[in-house]
Amino acid sequence: MSSPAVVPIWHPKLWAAHALGLACVVVATLLGLWQLDSWQHAREVEAMDLTSQAPVPLEDLLGSDDPFPGAVVGHPVDAAGVWVPEGTVYISGRESDGADGYWVVTPLAIDGSGDPAIPVVRGWVADPAEAPAAPTGPGEVTGWLQPAEGTGAVDEDRTDDVIPQLRVADVIQHVDQDLYSGYIVSEDPVGAPEPATLEQLPEAGTFTALRNLLYAIEWWIFGLFAVFIWWRYVRDVTHPEPDEEGEDRSVTDRSVGSPT
Structure with a gap:
């Protein structure tokens, strides 16, 4: 062989x-x-901790069509526009001093009522039924810029204004204009009993x-x-290894073909 x-x-x-x-x-x-x-x-x-930085205009960090830049999470920003009160929603699962409650969120249309809006966390309430009426007309806010949430929580009742996470896809169902890819947590409460804080953010x-x-x-x-x-x-x-089976078969074929 x-x-x-x-x-x-x-x-x-x-x-x-x-x-x-x-x-x-x-x-x-x-x-x-x-x-x-x-x-x-x-x-x-x-x-990085950017929360103590000086506020800058929102447009300097995030455009209306931009994906959220991870390097600016928590940076203070100034924003001005027109409130969209009909877009107010309440984000459940936010604790304050050990008590369960809700974030009060109202979009602020930057530069005008028909322009893209950014959701603004105006403050914290224990019960949405006790929340003051949303502001109307022109407004200004200073707060911390945050990316849209994605906790994976499911909205079990889409007929009300309570949602489990501050996700653009959920908030946009309550407004008639485009939304920014992030939101602002206001430093001072805007028409809300208590201020919202970054400590109330869901754990990453x-x-x-x-x-x-x-x-x-x-x-x-x-x-x-x-x-x-x-x-x-x-x-x-x-x-390549020798084909022993082929060799054996050839031997067998020779034996069969040989005269007895």
Whole structure:
């Protein structure tokens, strides 16, 4: 039984395998580095405390059509416009001194009544039925800029003005204009019994930033798997094993064909 011929690793028939393997490794490495960078950036943003910075105009940090920039979470802003009282909603699950309550949120149309509006947390109430009437006409507010929430809470009753999270997709159902991708927590109560505070924000998901790190590891594992598949294929092609079964079968065929 003769051994099959050995194919050099740089034989042209292996060039496609080399190229595919290299491409998989490069793509997996770059995607892993991208996710790692996202994880590091999220940790840096979380460590920043911008709440004591001087207020700046809202337009300097966030445009009406812009995605929310993570680097400005908590930065104080000034905003002016026209109140949209019919868009008032109440965000449940907000505690104050151990008591359950609601955020009172009314959109403020920046620059005019028909322009895009940003939801403003005007204050805190123990019961929506006890909330004062929403303000009307021109208004100004100074407060902390926050990204729209995504706690995953489900609105069990869409017929009322109480919602479980301050999510743009929920608030926009109560207004007739576009909304900004974030909201403002007013430093001082605006027509509300008590001020809202950043301590009343829902806790951020523990694994929000960790998810990016796990994705990075997942991509690198995929790259290692691609290397393993490439190595197995190249090994099988360059060092094929003798086909013992085929050899045995040929011997059997010769025996059958020989005269008795």
